[in-house]
Amino acid sequence: xxxxxxxxxxxxxxxxxIQPLALFAVNDFIFGxxxxxxxxxxxxxxxxLLLSGNxxxxxxxxxxxxxxxxxxxxxxxxx
Numbered sequence: 001x002x003x004x005x006x007x008x009x010x011x012x013x014x015x016x017x018i019q020p021l022a023l024f025a026v027n028d029f030i031f032g033x034x035x036x037x038x039x040x041x042x043x044x045x046x047x048x049l050l051l052s053g054n055x056x057x058x059x060x061x062x063x064x065x066x067x068x069x070x071x072x073x074x075x076x077x078x079x
Contacts, residue, residue, distance in 0.1 A: 011064040019060060020046050 024042045028034060034042055049057035 007068055008065055011068055012061065015061040015064045019064065023060070 020043060021039075024034065024039055036042060036045060046057055046060075050061065
């Protein structure tokens with residue numbers, strides 16, 4: 001149980017700080033410059049969307065933990 005709580009906190013932190021950075025970098029590489037105020041504009045918009053309850057931004061936040069849970073259950077089933 002303690003491991004799951006630690007993983008939840010670590011992966012939510014990853015979804016809150018690192019994953020938006022990766023999405024910004026991929027978007028910048030593929031589609032060109034972000035039309036807002038650059039990286040900080042992207043982050044501030046992401047946090048605004050989180051606070052307003054936008055489902056897509058919450059999906060980005062919890063996706064690392066969901067991938068962890070799916071992998072954990074898959075390995076448990078295959079064992």
